[in-house]
Amino acid sequence: MSEEYDSKIVAEHWSMADCSASDRNFYCFPAIRNRSCRLIFGETDASRKDWCEYWTIEKYLKPLVPVGRCLSICCGFGEVERTLARLGAAERITGIDIAPGAIEQARVRADREGFHNIEYRVCDVNKEELPEAEYDLIWANGALHHIRDIELVVGRLSRALKPGGLLVSNEYVGPDYQQLSVRQQEIINAVKHLLPRELRTPLTGPPDAPGPSLGAKVKDLLGRVVNSYKLRDDVVYEKLWDMPSVAWFRKTDPSECVRSSAIVPVLKEHFAEVDVRYFNGSIIFYALDQAFYQNYDPGSAAHRRLLEMIFALEEHYVACGEFQQDNAHIICRKVQ
Template identity: 30%
Template sequence: MLNNLINTQDFAQLLLKIKQVGLSRIIRQLFGYRSSNRSEKWERVESPAIHWWDIPAVHRRWNTLITGNPDVDYYQYIAQKFFADRHDLNGLSIACGTGHRELKWISLLDLESVDAFDISPQRILYAQQKANSLGLDNVIKYRVGDVSKISYPKNRYDVVFAEQSLHHLSPLREIFTKIRNTLKPDGLLIVNEYVGPNRFQWGERQKEIADALLNIIPPVYRRIYKSNGIKKQIYRPGKLTMWMNDKSEAVESSQIVPLLKEMFEVLEMKEYGGTILHPLFRNIAHNFLQDDESTRNILELCFLVEDYALKTEQIKSDFLIAICQNK
């Protein structure tokens, strides 16, 4: 309908969202009762387990794809490979959210200081309180700010962290230019990102595979969060719905990799899929948190299907890790 500007599933998803988060929050997002619906969306510091990244087995899968070891995550891998001999580092984190990633990096790297920015005052307060409780207030400073508008000092940082943030930012070329300028000559940019279709406009083959896989899964595992309904098809959101819900969501996501390759030297890039699993598990991930045989078997099937589709180039990876430096 109108190049998927809006579709019939949008209305069903709106009703579901009202059940999940309440009508008042939906009204605020739709009609802009706050100064920025992007800030409103990111006020929450806790979220229900409705996404693929909430599934423990998925994390082990990521580790295997990125590091080759299900028990070694990308933080450990990058720290050991790229930072073993780097000391007294100054770091910058853009769109840091609740700050848990920065705390992980501080535990692994010799960071003298970290400047972390996010648009949400609530998340910054939460992050700073957590850092203070750990005695890290002298190392990390969380600040409220729109990272696309901040002026960063030239040649200031040894490492810049961009983790699940770039796909919310625009214009990307300007932001990458700022990152290049603020990195020291030997500084590194660490990227962990969604790089799939803009505005989650899933490709036809991607949706076809995900729909087929969804309908193999037993109905008990397809129960929708806070609903009596059963998930029956993959939702490709209308572009207008995406814009109204969060203007920043996947705004230039498909341009991240091309711009990284154009503007930086990519030292290493590790893809970890998500092309099928991300839309597949949306709103049903809470059914896959247990480590029982039935759950493991279903997850293993899903993993194998995505692996095969990636290997045979029917789809491209929607998520990746990249370590970059200035050219």
Template identity: 25%
Template sequence: MKQPGHDSDALERARIHWDDWQRSQPANQNVYTDWGDHPTVFRAVMRHALGGESENFFTFLQKNYPSCATGHALSLCCGDGAFEQQLLERGVFFQITGLELSPERIAQGRARMSAQNAMRLDFLEKDVNQGEFGKCLFDVIFAKAALHHIQNLEGAFDGMVRSLKPGGLLVTIDFFGPSRFQWTDLQLQACNEFWREHVPPALQREADGTLTPLITRPRVEDMVLMDPSEAARSNELQAMIYKYFDVLEDRALGGALLNLLLYGHRVNRFDAMDPVHNDVLERAVAKERNLMAQGLLSSDFRFIVARAKPWWRRFMR
């Protein structure tokens, strides 16, 4: 089935978007790319999701899934492979094949790789929507901020399961929130109220002194024009994983409030060494967790580890 926006024009626009994004990075002076990069927020997320501030995704996988350390992983939408290099250096996986649409991102990744990593990290320029990953080749499918860019979920998930060896795992850290960033009314209200009432006035202003606009729901047409792959069917992802895989871990990382609150360049206004800024962020974390506990907000970001089901069990749901 042809998915909305999954055509040659959309594919080319997505490729151009990520080529341009990669070229912009050397000039980008931001310390953090998104909400989860901020160390105060990251520690709080680890505390709630993985049980301690000293934990992280690397240590969790090493402790609980040590067989990954000798495994070959296929990393979907790997970009320039920076995170994949960290996975190799930390011994989480032994070998990684990175699949990426943007030739510019692949070129940057290859140029940066050490000779040692080049032996264990390879790139494939391919569209993840095709689901052509081979058969019984990989021990792990790894997807960081990747699944929410897939438009042809059915084809991609069929391909993932085919490409895994028996007992193979899916490991994903991804966005599972509203498709095309169609934030709920409650998300927008919680974010903008917190921004106005708790963020120091100096942080509410742009470099030129003007007030930063409040977060609004983007138009779907603008989202598709910017990047046809962005959050294409993200709100369907969790159900799709449970259909194709037996879920072993499903950890709520949050983000329904924090992602909006710290969206774009906002996150870099919060100095990780400033106790006032950190106090604001901790209160934002507490607010988000309280709304999640009441069932008013879901977790837009999740960390999931799952084992592929036999083919016949995918039809028993």
């Protein structure tokens, strides 16, 4: 495993970053989650904010709920556990996370909403053991792509489940640290050029990403300034998206997508029953930024047609084998 993985950076980062605070991302944006819901569950109604948890229960857990005990790993600020409690998924729910600040807030929010059947504690699943055959359900919402020691941790999760228990995982399963092929980067940039100006930022990518040289950094900064003031009307084609480097991930959050490409293979090694439902994202996950999420108008026929066209492009490149699907909803059952 990487010697540069610093768990203190991870704990500090996720003590501040609340992913549940906004729906302006690939996983939660209404115009995209309708498609994700269809691809995962075969359902078209993703109007509920808790659409993923709701349909998971409806499709996989309905005869079993409420289960006795549920464990939620990498729980962050606790939105998933409160959602599961609202849906009556389990009699007792335990949420664990490496980030003390997130756990503190999760406790406050659960208490505020009167959920006394939820407990939270600080835990690094890369290092701590879990009780064996303790849980009927383990929920890993966007969790496994933050796990460095994926083989070790998935083994622990499997042992922690009771026979017949389920592991639910909704994940980014693309390349480690989102290091994409040149071809995929090329198409992502081409798609950004398809977007009208109101739906794209001039150049997206981490502004403080380490460059190969000081000269490259200066050139990139000047390019951003020029682009932002739209002074280059004569430019036919320019770079609109810059792939974050491995060094940038290790600096900001070394857990992000640290072993994401290994998730599905490792789950299949530890569980006899693994149901993988891919919901793509090989272009859209990267090409759409906050300008799109803020300015997209669902009432605009032009905006809707554009998004459908990009969906079709994703499906084309996956179907012809050039791209893999970078996101998946996974249900694993412990049969022994």
